[in-house]
Amino acid sequence: MNSTLTLAPSPAAPPAEPAVAPEPAAERDPALSPVIEKPIVEIDRLDLFYGTKQALKSISLAIPEKQITAFIGPSGCGKSTLLRCINRLNDLVDGVRIEGQIRFEGRNIFDPKVDINALRKRIGMVFQKSNPFPKSIYENVAYGLRIQGINKKGTLDEIVEKSLKGAALWDEVKDRLDDSALGMSGGQQQRLCIARAIAVEPEVILFDEPCSALDPIATAKIEELMEDLKKDFTLVVVTHNMQQASRISDLTAFLYLGELIEYGPTKKLFIKPAKKQTEDYITGRFG
Amino acid sequence: MAPSSHARRELLGLSFTALCGGALALDLLLILGLLGLIGYYGGRTFWQQNLVELELADGRKLLGEVHRREAVPAAQGGGSRLQLRVGNRDLSGADFLWVDEKDVVRRCEPADAVLLERLEWGGFYGRLIELKKGEQSLASGPGLEAAFERLHEQKLAEGEEVRRLEKGAIGRVNRALEELRLAGKRLELEAPPAAERARRQAELEGRTAEKQAEYEQLASELGALREKLSAETLVAEAADGTHKEIPVGAVVRAIYPNRLGTAGKLGLYLSRVWEFVSGDPRESNTEGGIFPAIFGTVMMVFLMSIAVVPLGVLAALYLREYAKQGPLVRMVRIAVNNLAGVPSIVFGVFGLGFFVYTVGGTLDRLFFPEALPTPTFGTGGILWAALTLALLTVPVVIVATEEGLAAVPRIVREGSLALGATQFETTFRVVLPAAAPGILTGLILAMARAAGEVAPLMIVGMVKLAPTLPVDTQAPFVHFERKFMHLGFHIYDVGFQSPNVDATKPLVFTTALLLIAVVTAINLVAISIRNRLRKRYAGSAV
Numbered sequence: 001m002n003s004t005l006t007l008a009p010s011p012a013a014p015p016a017e018p019a020v021a022p023e024p025a026a027e028r029d030p031a032l033s034p035v036i037e038k039p040i041v042e043i044d045r046l047d048l049f050y051g052t053k054q055a056l057k058s059i060s061l062a063i064p065e066k067q068i069t070a071f072i073g074p075s076g077c078g079k080s081t082l083l084r085c086i087n088r089l090n091d092l093v094d095g096v097r098i099e100g101q102i103r104f105e106g107r108n109i110f111d112p113k114v115d116i117n118a119l120r121k122r123i124g125m126v127f128q129k130s131n132p133f134p135k136s137i138y139e140n141v142a143y144g145l146r147i148q149g150i151n152k153k154g155t156l157d158e159i160v161e162k163s164l165k166g167a168a169l170w171d172e173v174k175d176r177l178d179d180s181a182l183g184m185s186g187g188q189q190q191r192l193c194i195a196r197a198i199a200v201e202p203e204v205i206l207f208d209e210p211c212s213a214l215d216p217i218a219t220a221k222i223e224e225l226m227e228d229l230k231k232d233f234t235l236v237v238v239t240h241n242m243q244q245a246s247r248i249s250d251l252t253a254f255l256y257l258g259e260l261i262e263y264g265p266t267k268k269l270f271i272k273p274a275k276k277q278t279e280d281y282i283t284g285r286f287g
Numbered sequence: 288m289a290p291s292s293h294a295r296r297e298l299l300g301l302s303f304t305a306l307c308g309g310a311l312a313l314d315l316l317l318i319l320g321l322l323g324l325i326g327y328y329g330g331r332t333f334w335q336q337n338l339v340e341l342e343l344a345d346g347r348k349l350l351g352e353v354h355r356r357e358a359v360p361a362a363q364g365g366g367s368r369l370q371l372r373v374g375n376r377d378l379s380g381a382d383f384l385w386v387d388e389k390d391v392v393r394r395c396e397p398a399d400a401v402l403l404e405r406l407e408w409g410g411f412y413g414r415l416i417e418l419k420k421g422e423q424s425l426a427s428g429p430g431l432e433a434a435f436e437r438l439h440e441q442k443l444a445e446g447e448e449v450r451r452l453e454k455g456a457i458g459r460v461n462r463a464l465e466e467l468r469l470a471g472k473r474l475e476l477e478a479p480p481a482a483e484r485a486r487r488q489a490e491l492e493g494r495t496a497e498k499q500a501e502y503e504q505l506a507s508e509l510g511a512l513r514e515k516l517s518a519e520t521l522v523a524e525a526a527d528g529t530h531k532e533i534p535v536g537a538v539v540r541a542i543y544p545n546r547l548g549t550a551g552k553l554g555l556y557l558s559r560v561w562e563f564v565s566g567d568p569r570e571s572n573t574e575g576g577i578f579p580a581i582f583g584t585v586m587m588v589f590l591m592s593i594a595v596v597p598l599g600v601l602a603a604l605y606l607r608e609y610a611k612q613g614p615l616v617r618m619v620r621i622a623v624n625n626l627a628g629v630p631s632i633v634f635g636v637f638g639l640g641f642f643v644y645t646v647g648g649t650l651d652r653l654f655f656p657e658a659l660p661t662p663t664f665g666t667g668g669i670l671w672a673a674l675t676l677a678l679l680t681v682p683v684v685i686v687a688t689e690e691g692l693a694a695v696p697r698i699v700r701e702g703s704l705a706l707g708a709t710q711f712e713t714t715f716r717v718v719l720p721a722a723a724p725g726i727l728t729g730l731i732l733a734m735a736r737a738a739g740e741v742a743p744l745m746i747v748g749m750v751k752l753a754p755t756l757p758v759d760t761q762a763p764f765v766h767f768e769r770k771f772m773h774l775g776f777h778i779y780d781v782g783f784q785s786p787n788v789d790a791t792k793p794l795v796f797t798t799a800l801l802l803i804a805v806v807t808a809i810n811l812v813a814i815s816i817r818n819r820l821r822k823r824y825a826g827s828a829v
Contacts, residue, residue, distance in 0.1 A: 120704065131696065134699075144708075147716075200706060
């Protein structure tokens with residue numbers, strides 16, 4: 001249904017309008033970037049370079065608490081890169097240079113004093129491809145707790161059950177918790193990864209195209225699950241599936257060639273986009 | 288496109304497929320041929336053949352087993368000749384004789400022909416005449432066989448007692464004496480004040496005298512037992528009529544092959560196989576068993592595995608997980624791969640120079656000065672052999688581990704990091720377990736290589752005949768400094784260094800068969816562990 005989305009920008013596309021100037025938050029055009037009352041994550045004039053190539057250009061946006069924020073845009077627009085900045089997973093990539101700030105609960109995460117492992121405990125992540133560890137289902141969910149030194153059987157049992165229930169997986173796996181996680185179906189594995197993420201009780205969960213490798217039924221389950229998770233967690237979702245973004249998210253940011261083109265409430269962005277580029281993209285005129 | 292061209296291309300493809308299949312079939316044939324040949328010759332070594340008595344044209348009589356039959360070249364008169372195993376090395380000097388079949392005038396298989404397997408001098412082929420004690424006759428004629436059987440059982444038990452005394456009590460006293468001697472030398476080296484020195488010397492001398500007396504007593508006990516063991520003798524007659532007196536205690540088995548049915552021969556076969564795998568060698572490795580060689584091989588491989596796994600896995604972890612990938616790491620990787628191609632004898636020489644002389648010599652100077660100039664660790668031993676082979680096989684483990692690590696997807700590592708794990712935790716809790724089957728594959732290859740390696744071991748501790756196993760009941764129970772026997776070297780030794788080549792040639796095949804069996808058994812254990820790991824991580828990419 002979205003086969004055109006991965007195509008490169010067509011030459012017929014209208015020339016890009018002048019980039020939105022990275023003004024301080026107060027001077028931002030409210031039509032392109034809404035004022036968020038209670039942001040949990042604030043991205044402030046973030047630049048990211050892979051070697052000499054600039055992948056993110058002065059991105060500023062605020063993510064509200066206990067809502068679903070979606071990043072959309074064509075392949076290579078930098079939406080995954082931006083997401084991976086929030087839990088500093090890009091630190092592992094050779095030759096990456098980051099300028100600007102991301103504030104998590106008011107504190108800059110790039111501050112050298114920040115404990116990166118503690119940060120990642122509070123900002124969980126679910127990946128594009130399910131990545132269960134080669135361990136049993138139980139041990140996959142318990143992994144993050146064991147890392148924190150929680151090894152008491154009773155506590156672990158309780159949290160594993162709660163997390164699997166939270167990920168709508170408990171009924172399917174409660175009788176085979178000791179089986180290898182790699183024997184599960186793709187959709188189950190992805191929900192296991194969600195259970196694994198929520199087991200450590202983070203504040204924010206990042207989803208990097210979580211349904212791109214799943215069939216429609218498994219996708220629907222994950223989407224339903226995300227609606228539920230919104231009650232307890234702040235969700236940030238990268239997706240190339242615009243229907244998905246419009247179905248589940250409260251806010252949507254449209255990125256194009258490393259720039260934030262437009263950010264706003266999902267309904268507004270899909271029904272009445274402020275920018276022509278946004279409109280072209282969501283109507284499928286280029287992908 | 289012309290149809291003929293199409294047909295030609297099809298034909299080319301088909302013939303290439305046939306060529307590939309043919310090459311595989313040839314490989315399989317060669318391997319099966321190898322196993323079949325070794326299995327055939329190795330398996331039949333212990334099968335007892337009937338004894339034949341030959342009367343020759345010149346009046347000589349021979350008794351023995353037909354070992355081989357071959358055609359005589361026409362230039363030498365044609366026909367065929369037999370190689371006969373006639374035994375009686377103490378009478379005739381040679382175990383084997385060639386007989387031209389033209390010269391044989393009569394051939395029969397007498398039922399009373401006996402083969403006596405002896406502790407010394409190999410087999411005796413002949414007939415039993417009489418059982419004697421000193422000059423007094425105990426039995427002869429029809430009751431002889433039964434009387435011998437009864438007596439022989441008793442003598443076997445007595446022989447066992449002699450061995451137990453030698454290895455047990457006398458061995459203990461000898462070790463105590465040696466320790467006292469070393470204590471004396473240590474006292475000299477320490478050079479304490481004169482008064483204390485005199486006191487301790489007196490104490491040592493007293494204890495030495497005590498042990499010496501104990502030794503004398505045990506030695507006389509042993510002498511009495513030995514005398515008892517050889518009190519009764521068996522008079523046997525060789526085919527040419529010579530009589531020979533053999534102590535009953537020196538007989539391992541008395542067999543009447545011509546009376547044995549297939550079942551009896553099978554029983555004999557199995558009992559000989561058991562003796563071979565569980566017994567100690569006799570008669571400079573031409574007879575008896577090869578248990579010390581099996582034990583030495585397995586233990587050496589085991590020690591090598593303990594050394595090579597941490598060494599290889601940690602090095603591979605550094606190369607793959609921690610080192611910054613660049614030209615230097617690439618060069619190190621190439622060097623490691625090339626290390627696998629260095630001739631094994633070079634590793635042996637390195638092991639001798641580094642482990643034996645440098646490390647061992649230093650250990651001796653620091654911890655065993657009283658034993659010098661007799662080296663303790665400064666000579667070849669099972670530990671140095673295992674470490675030398677660990678160096679030889681470490682590239683295999685590094686390469687296999689690196690492959691195993693590389694097969695763990697990046698996204699799985701990121702999954703662990705995203706949960707707040709450090710890189711160390713990620714490596715040990717997620718990456719290493721996932722790479723474990725790959726590591727085991729490396730270990731399997733390393734063990735197979737180590738078990739078959741002979742050349743480097745010859746200069747770092749492998750010997751033709753080791754009097755004691757590297758593990759025994761004497762503290763500290765495991766003796767890393769001891770020399771050891773090895774199946775690979777045993778093959779070379781019995782095949783090419785033996786004083787009795789014709790007799791030991793079958794043992795070459797049997798020992799080779801056993802070496803294959805041992806390597807297979809070790810590998811099967813490792814493979815079953817790997818399969819269990821794979822099952823636990825079912826569906827894993829590695």
